[in-house]
Amino acid sequence: MSTLEFHELTKNYGDTAALAGFTAQVQPGRITAFLGANGSGKTTSMRLLLGLAEATSGTATIRGRSYRDLDHPLREIGAVIDQGFQPNRSARNHLRVAAAQAGVSGSRADELLDLVGLTDAAKRSVGGFSLGMRQRLALASALVGAPSVLVLDEPFNGLDPDGIQSMRVFLRRFADDGGTVFLSSHLLAEVAQSADDAIIIDRGRLVTAGPVSGLMRSGPAIVVTSPEADLLAVALDRQGIAVERTAADRIVAENVARELVGRTAADLGITILDMRAREDDLEAVFHALIHSEGQTS
Amino acid sequence: MSIASLSRVEVLKLRTTPAIYVSLAIIFVLSLASVVTTIELAGQNGAPALGSVANVSKTLSVSALTAMVMMVVGILLVGGEYRHRTIIGTYLAEPARGRVLAAKLATVCGLGAVVGAFTFGLALAVAVPLYATKGVHHLAVDIPQLWIGAVVATACYGLLGVALGALTRNTVAAIIGSIVWVQFVEVVILQNALPGLAKWLPTGAAVALTTFGHASSKVLAPAAAAAVLVGWTALLAFVATRITMRRDVN
Numbered sequence: 001m002s003t004l005e006f007h008e009l010t011k012n013y014g015d016t017a018a019l020a021g022f023t024a025q026v027q028p029g030r031i032t033a034f035l036g037a038n039g040s041g042k043t044t045s046m047r048l049l050l051g052l053a054e055a056t057s058g059t060a061t062i063r064g065r066s067y068r069d070l071d072h073p074l075r076e077i078g079a080v081i082d083q084g085f086q087p088n089r090s091a092r093n094h095l096r097v098a099a100a101q102a103g104v105s106g107s108r109a110d111e112l113l114d115l116v117g118l119t120d121a122a123k124r125s126v127g128g129f130s131l132g133m134r135q136r137l138a139l140a141s142a143l144v145g146a147p148s149v150l151v152l153d154e155p156f157n158g159l160d161p162d163g164i165q166s167m168r169v170f171l172r173r174f175a176d177d178g179g180t181v182f183l184s185s186h187l188l189a190e191v192a193q194s195a196d197d198a199i200i201i202d203r204g205r206l207v208t209a210g211p212v213s214g215l216m217r218s219g220p221a222i223v224v225t226s227p228e229a230d231l232l233a234v235a236l237d238r239q240g241i242a243v244e245r246t247a248a249d250r251i252v253a254e255n256v257a258r259e260l261v262g263r264t265a266a267d268l269g270i271t272i273l274d275m276r277a278r279e280d281d282l283e284a285v286f287h288a289l290i291h292s293e294g295q296t297s
Numbered sequence: 298m299s300i301a302s303l304s305r306v307e308v309l310k311l312r313t314t315p316a317i318y319v320s321l322a323i324i325f326v327l328s329l330a331s332v333v334t335t336i337e338l339a340g341q342n343g344a345p346a347l348g349s350v351a352n353v354s355k356t357l358s359v360s361a362l363t364a365m366v367m368m369v370v371g372i373l374l375v376g377g378e379y380r381h382r383t384i385i386g387t388y389l390a391e392p393a394r395g396r397v398l399a400a401k402l403a404t405v406c407g408l409g410a411v412v413g414a415f416t417f418g419l420a421l422a423v424a425v426p427l428y429a430t431k432g433v434h435h436l437a438v439d440i441p442q443l444w445i446g447a448v449v450a451t452a453c454y455g456l457l458g459v460a461l462g463a464l465t466r467n468t469v470a471a472i473i474g475s476i477v478w479v480q481f482v483e484v485v486i487l488q489n490a491l492p493g494l495a496k497w498l499p500t501g502a503a504v505a506l507t508t509f510g511h512a513s514s515k516v517l518a519p520a521a522a523a524a525v526l527v528g529w530t531a532l533l534a535f536v537a538t539r540i541t542m543r544r545d546v547n
């Protein structure tokens with residue numbers, strides 16, 4: 001059973017559809033990245049999931065229940081979604097308030113300050129915190145009820161390289177312990193390293209979803225190195241295959257099987273020094289999917 | 298969460314920010330200053346004579362200050378959450394927004410009642426010996442009525458602040474708007490130009506509750522004034538709750 005489920009979720013703001021029948025699932029024990037361009041519907045989906053806004057139609061549920069039906073929300077799901085801080089309140093007092101809201105002991109505040117490395121700043125007002133410190137405090141707030149689900153909107157924003165590494169390790173351990181992590185991010189390289197699954201959304205609709213490793217293999221482009229690259233490019237082009245010249249002795253053939261490239265070269269007696277599938281990064285896959293979606297819609 | 302648990306969270310929020318301490322300091326310092334100056338300057342420059350009904354009533358009308366400050370506290374308790382976006386965390390903890398607002402209303406109501414009662418008692422404790430040193434040994438006003446009036450008015454104005462904060466979601470607009478409405482529209486314009494209408498409005502009702510010796514044509518009887526003030530408070534709190542429950546948090 002999926003932990004989080006969006007089913008035919010639609011949200012209209014006047015005549016503008018922020019979400020148009022978005023459907024997706026998030027599985028337990030995995031880190032799922034939620035990817036999309038600005039305004040694609042990521043944050044709206046998260047807000048609907050967390051009961052901060054009303055859907056026009058459709059549902060967003062946590063283990064089959066809407067957020068508003070959860071008995072102890074903060075003990076089931078922790079969220080970082082643009083919530084702010086009272087600038088004159090200290091970090092410890094902020095977490096004491098969060099602990100009281102979650103119905104757990106105030107001593108949890110010190111545990112969490114230690115966990116996110118803010119013990120030394122416990123008595124400082126949050127108004128003087130850097131963006132990275134605020135992110136860590138926000139994560140501590142999300143963890144106050146020891147939830148098994150984390151919903152994080154851009155959790156890597158503002159973190160320095162050490163902070164990103166710490167966040168990555170923490171989220172991995174959280175998921176490996178059976179927790180569910182659902183995070184949105186525009187740092188695609190970071191997501192490629194951290195996430196198990198990805199859900200890609202564009203203009204309020206699901207584009208694709210699945211394991212990140214599967215998405216990265218979805219671009220069947222072949223990189224060929226040959227002293228007769230020009231000749232091979234012409235031959236492939238005559239067969240209607242898109243070819244890009246990337247170096248004097250190298251071409252990239254798009255959407256073509258490796259066998260076809262090899263047979264074409266053999267038929268013409270062209271020497272091939274190297275031939276390999278291009279390892280598309282997540283960013284290239286993301287742009288390709290969004291672009292193709294834009295052309296078909 | 299129960300309303301009681303949510304109210305304890307609201308009290309913790311108040312205790313962990315400086316706004317409440319600054320507000321209480323303002324109330325106590327200005328109230329004491331008002332009591333002392335009203336007695337010391339009695340009979341001077343057209344001020345009511347020392348020990349007169351008007352003078353004693355003015356001396357003990359500290360709830361005019363406590364009510365306004367509590368209204369600001371009420372606005373900050375809700376509007377401040379929207380301003381600093383802490384409202385998101387609050388609604389994540391308790392998705393039933395009606396309960397959140399009910400807890401805020403209960404917290405401010407209790408705090409307002411305590412502050413109103415304590416400040417009036419403080420004013421009385423300072424005024425009685427000060428009057429005695431000047432030969433005034435009997436205060437010619439209905440002390441219990443004014444004391445109860447101070448409690449009701451301060452609590453209700455705090456509640457009105459919560460409602461205004463929830464409706465506007467903007468602390469600056471709510472504070473400026475409420476001060477302009479109370480001090481300018483009601484006190485300066487309506488109470489002079491249309492006293493028959495003004496006495497049915499919140500400030501007119503609060504004046505009737507917290508002062509003594511007005512002509513009956515200008516103010517309501519205390520019981521009626523209390524009912525009017527509570528009615529306005531309940532109406533605004535109800536509207537604020539209904540709107541808050543339906544509105545998306547952006």
